[in-house]
Amino acid sequence: MTAPLLDAVGTTRARRPAFGVAGDAVARLLSGPDARSGPESYESHLARLGPPGHHGRRPDELRALVRDSGVLGRGGGEFPIARKLDLAATTLGTPVVVVNASEGEPASRKDAVLVGLRPHLVLDGAEAVASAVGADEILVYVHRERTAMCRSLERALLERRISDLDAVPARLVDGPDRYVAGEASAVVRFLSGGPAAPRRSALTPAASGVRNRPTVLSNAETYAHVALAARFGAQWFAEAGSPGCPGSTLVTLAGDVAVPGTVVEVVGPTTFSDALEACGGLVRPPQAVLVGGYEGSWLGGSVAWSAPLDRHALGHSGVRLGCGLVAVLAEERCGIAETARIVRWLAGETAGQCGPCALGLPAIASLLGALADGRARRSDVREIHRLAASVRGRGACGHPTGVSEVVESALDTFSEELHRHVRGRACHASGAGLPLPLAAAEGSRR
Numbered sequence: 216m217t218a219p220l221l222d223a224v225g226t227t228r229a230r231r232p233a234f235g236v237a238g239d240a241v242a243r244l245l246s247g248p249d250a251r252s253g254p255e256s257y258e259s260h261l262a263r264l265g266p267p268g269h270h271g272r273r274p275d276e277l278r279a280l281v282r283d284s285g286v287l288g289r290g291g292g293e294f295p296i297a298r299k300l301d302l303a304a305t306t307l308g309t310p311v312v313v314v315n316a317s318e319g320e321p322a323s324r325k326d327a328v329l330v331g332l333r334p335h336l337v338l339d340g341a342e343a344v345a346s347a348v349g350a351d352e353i354l355v356y357v358h359r360e361r362t363a364m365c366r367s368l369e370r371a372l373l374e375r376r377i378s379d380l381d382a383v384p385a386r387l388v389d390g391p392d393r394y395v396a397g398e399a400s401a402v403v404r405f406l407s408g409g410p411a412a413p414r415r416s417a418l419t420p421a422a423s424g425v426r427n428r429p430t431v432l433s434n435a436e437t438y439a440h441v442a443l444a445a446r447f448g449a450q451w452f453a454e455a456g457s458p459g460c461p462g463s464t465l466v467t468l469a470g471d472v473a474v475p476g477t478v479v480e481v482v483g484p485t486t487f488s489d490a491l492e493a494c495g496g497l498v499r500p501p502q503a504v505l506v507g508g509y510e511g512s513w514l515g516g517s518v519a520w521s522a523p524l525d526r527h528a529l530g531h532s533g534v535r536l537g538c539g540l541v542a543v544l545a546e547e548r549c550g551i552a553e554t555a556r557i558v559r560w561l562a563g564e565t566a567g568q569c570g571p572c573a574l575g576l577p578a579i580a581s582l583l584g585a586l587a588d589g590r591a592r593r594s595d596v597r598e599i600h601r602l603a604a605s606v607r608g609r610g611a612c613g614h615p616t617g618v619s620e621v622v623e624s625a626l627d628t629f630s631e632e633l634h635r636h637v638r639g640r641a642c643h644a645s646g647a648g649l650p651l652p653l654a655a656a657e658g659s660r661r
């Protein structure tokens with residue numbers, strides 16, 4: 216039996232971040248001053264955690280430590296960061312470290328909360344990685360529209376420049392606020408002076424990234440985990456999470472939850488239901504949960520409710536926790552209509568440079584829209600399946616595949632609803648509310 220405990224909940228009003236902890240009594244990334252205190256100062260950060268773990272360590276020692284800790288990327292790819300370090304360190308050229316703090320997933324707030332409250336933890340991790348690979352520069356990729364995040368980082372960088380003159384130079388780089396602009400190859404391209412659009416390449420950024428230099432690029436949360444592993448060791452690090460994915464994990468709760476946008480740090484074994492209940496609970500019974508982002512998977516409410524909230528365990532069931540989004544859909548909502556809205560939005564977020572995005576995604580969005588409106592026939596459903604299969608694995612990035620996955624999982628999870636729509640019967644949904652923060656995202660980004 217799991218026993219989620221809550222040791223910190225930030226206030227939920229006045230745009231202050233709300234966060235909690237599930238599965239254990241002690242937070243890791245989010246431990247320290249509560250949300251009302253705002254970004255933690257460098258002085259407080261050092262007083263609380265002690266000196267950064269990379270100080271006084273050789274690069275090979277650091278790489279071994281990161282390898283032993285088993286830190287996986289927390290941006291969606293779940294790739295072992297140690298492999299990026301090893302490749303960047305052994306490739307010709309001076310490496311560069313890139314912290315991807317762009318958080319392009321509209322409903323996700325975990326990086327905003329982490330960077331907004333614990334900027335020095337993220338920057339410590341970036342410096343540890345820079346030391347491990349011999350990088351001479353740290354670039355922090357952000358969206359200027361995320362003002363709280365940028366202010367927190369600017370202040371943190373200034374504090375570090377004043378008190379740590381030997382630190383690797385770090386600076387913010389403002390990227391466009393588009394969904395695919397945060398994709399790894401798009402970030403590399405933009406930081407190299409090109410457009411923030413993905414590009415297929417035979418080489419990973421660690422081998423040839425920003426201006427063809429070896430580049431360690433990972434999500435902000437990943438660096439914060441590296442900072443903790445470097446400070447407290449691989450054994451301590453593995454005491455949280457699971458053997459398949461050591462360390463805690465940040466997730467964002469969205470949709471029909473008591474406090475949409477709450478960020479939860481999952482430290483120990485817990486289920487979706489325990490994490491949701493620990494952080495305010497639900498507003499209504501859940502029909503389904505969208506896991507991993509807008510290009511994630513829908514899980515039926517009863518399945519999701521008892522499922523372990525663990526990257527590795529979910530991965531075994533073919534579900535990726537990805538960016539850590541957990542969006543709840545209440546019983547009276549229509550999953551087909553919500554998916555249609557999501558796909559319409561995603562179809563408008565492409566770089567428009569590959570066939571599957573230029574032709575396939577708009578066609579899928581249009582058919583899903585017709586289905587949601589009760590105007591589609593059974594043959595249209597077959598066509599949606601065919602189109603979803605045809606865009607999968609194509610294009611210069613994973614965007615078409617991600618859309619295909621969310622579409623297929625919706626048709627499967629909401630099969631009952633699907634039949635109603637095809638028969639032209641009234642959908643049981645109230646149709647009034649917007650359970651996912653898509654409308655807000657559209658308003659703020661388009």
Ligand code: SF4
Binds near residue numbers: 568
């Ligand atoms: S697959 Fe789509 S999103 Fe990815 S690069 Fe091509 S057009 Fe852009």
